[in-house]
Structures are given as structure tokens and as C-alpha cells.
Amino acid sequence: MTFEDRARVLHEGGTDLDEVLARPRAEGASIVDCVKVVRAVEGIPLGEAKRIVDASPAWASHREGNRRLRARSNRPPAGPAALRSRQQTAHRVRARTPHRDGRRWRSPTRPP
Numbered sequence: 001m002t003f004e005d006r007a008r009v010l011h012e013g014g015t016d017l018d019e020v021l022a023r024p025r026a027e028g029a030s031i032v033d034c035v036k037v038v039r040a041v042e043g044i045p046l047g048e049a050k051r052i053v054d055a056s057p058a059w060a061s062h063r064e065g066n067r068r069l070r071a072r073s074n075r076p077p078a079g080p081a082a083l084r085s086r087q088q089t090a091h092r093v094r095a096r097t098p099h100r101d102g103r104r105w106r107s108p109t110r111p112p
Helices: 003-012 017-026 031-042 046-055 057-074 080-095
Strands: none
Touching (some): 003 031, 017 031, 017 057
16 A cells, blocks of 8 residues: 555545644655655645645654755856856857967857
């Protein structure tokens, strides 16, 4: 029997969703397994199931670490000014690159 099947039986028996999530967590289920359990039991979209699992008492010990990780991964690598600076630097480097035959410098506007 899978985590989803056991959770469905518990939920149909009248057990609260927080207790349903605590059971697989105690059995060693991952957070992904718990999201699958919530989707199977409640029949809700993935995003809502993730929010429910993240806010559940069963996963409170991992909540702060997950939020820090998400904040770090959602942060843009650099602002638009830094991107423009890198593009301008690359353009200047390409403009001073010698042509393949070594006799003249390549123009940045014309292909070689």
C-alpha cells in the first residue's frame, strides 16, 4: 500500500489533514511524497498542495531552510546594469580581435 492509499483511508475515516501528513512523515516519506498525498486526498492543484505541505506542522522543522533555499534560487543572478556591462565588455573584446589571416583587425559590425 502506498503513502497515498494509506492517507486516503485515514482521511476518509475522519482524520485531520495535519495528522494525515504527520503519518507519512513519521514513516520516512519525503516532502514530495507528502505533496503527492495531499493531491491524492484533496484533489487540488500542485501549487496549492505545496503550500499546504509547507505550512503543515509535520514539516515545520524544514520550513525555514526551504524558504531560504527558494529565496536564493528565485533571486536573479544580476541586475540589468550588470548584464549591459557584460555585453558591452564582450563587444569591446570582439572589436579588438584580429582577423583570422592576421593582417587586419576585424570590424565589430561586419562579419569576417
